[in-house]
Amino acid sequence: MIKLGIIGVGRIGRVHGESITKYVEGAEIKAIADAYLNDDQKKWAKEKGIPNVYTDYKKIIEDPEIDAVLICSSTDTHSKISIEAIKAHKHVFCEKPIDHDICKINKVLDELKKNPKVKYQVGFNRRFDHNFRAVRQAVKDGKIGEPHVLKITSRDPEPPSIDYVKVSGGIFLDMTIHDFDMARYLMDSEVVEVYAAGNVLIDNAIGEAGDIDTAIITLKFANGSMAVIDNSRQCSYGYDQRAEVFGSEGQVSVSNDSDSSAVISTKEGVTGEKPMYFFLERYIQAYAQEISEFVDAIINDKDTTVNADDGLKSVLIGLAAKKSLQENRSVKISEV
Incomplete structure (x- = not known):
């Protein structure tokens, strides 16, 4: 034990x-x-x-x-x-x-x-989510050919407190860092260049604290593929977590989890459930799985699923995104 x-x-x-x-x-x-x-x-x-x-x-x-x-x-x-x-x-x-x-x-x-x-593991829990693992496996198995374009949508249901914003390191090192790790994970290639655009569209207090609340980031990978990430600190309909990888022979995508997949169709229209509202509801099994695999790595002397080098690379991408936003230009990872 x-x-x-x-x-x-x-x-x-x-x-x-x-x-x-x-x-x-x-x-x-x-x-x-x-x-x-x-x-x-x-x-x-x-x-x-x-x-x-x-x-x-x-x-x-x-x-x-x-x-x-x-x-x-x-x-x-x-x-x-x-x-x-x-x-x-x-x-x-x-x-x-x-x-x-x-x-x-x-x-x-x-x-x-x-x-x-x-053994050292970094807590990028989304790698352990059933949806994103299915995307990763489809890409790895060559089911969509060579991956060309990745699209990630990541939107929180509500912004964090301003006190938290002030110490968070900014949206790119707090929120988007999960998406940077996911981009590397799904495309199985290293990010070499970043361009970030952003603004304060939700809460002026976030801007006064030196951060933004809405962003679009484009990434270029070493293998020539590309990614687009869109972030928002406030999504009125819940926790919006989607991804799509488009390749030479097809595409694979995942949509949001909801409490059920029930769809009601009547003469008034067709309705389904909203996405789960909070990250704890959406990812509780992923949190359990990441610790299970950490424990397994200790017991069976395996490499951890997400190591310290993975942690470093996502921070490098985040710092490149901050520099890109500040200087309004594309930034190579080698500049950071």
Whole structure:
């Protein structure tokens, strides 16, 4: 049984805690830690049968019985805690991004080279979604020929708080970073050039915080293929998550998940259900699957599905997109 420690038990930390206790075999949570631990979090831990609750995450890293840590704390702590955990020979699951600073991510990579037995996985949960995996498999199996064009639509049901926007690193490193990883995953090629256009169309306060809420990004890949990503921080009909890959011999696409596939047809018209409203509803099984595969990599000494280098490359694309928006030009990844 792999013993886990969760560092940071805000929203995403609890999501992982819930999925591990319900769905993940071969692992149990021995401890949680949060610098701002409150009574509600303590109650939640007790309900989940988690025996140890700390305010100091170092107690998890120093515990010889804990095999792996999940880093779910604020982004500015990810690389620091990653390095501490790797040095302590703990396997690491780190929520995205590893850091906003490339130098700090490279320090994590350097530490992993010194500790090759440590498994490190980055939390790009959408790779584990049943829909996107089906697209990936169709492309990999050559069912659409050579992939030429990828289209990704990614729209949130409502914008985050302004306090969060201020520390998020901006839309490209917070929201679109998932789409950058998905683009690499679906097209199986590296992004070499980025052009980003964006504006503030939803909430002026987001602009005042130095960010945008609506964007279109085009990507060029090393194999000559291209991608278009459209993002919005507010989608009135729910959580809009779609993708299409067009190739030399066909195309494969996936639409949104809804609570059911029921379609009502009457003389007044034809109606179906809206997409699931929130990412926790849409991706709860993907969260469980990513931890299951992380645990499997530890038990069976396999490579992790999404490694630290994948984490680095998505941040590089995000920084190139920021530079493109600021300078109103196409930016090569090599410039970042």
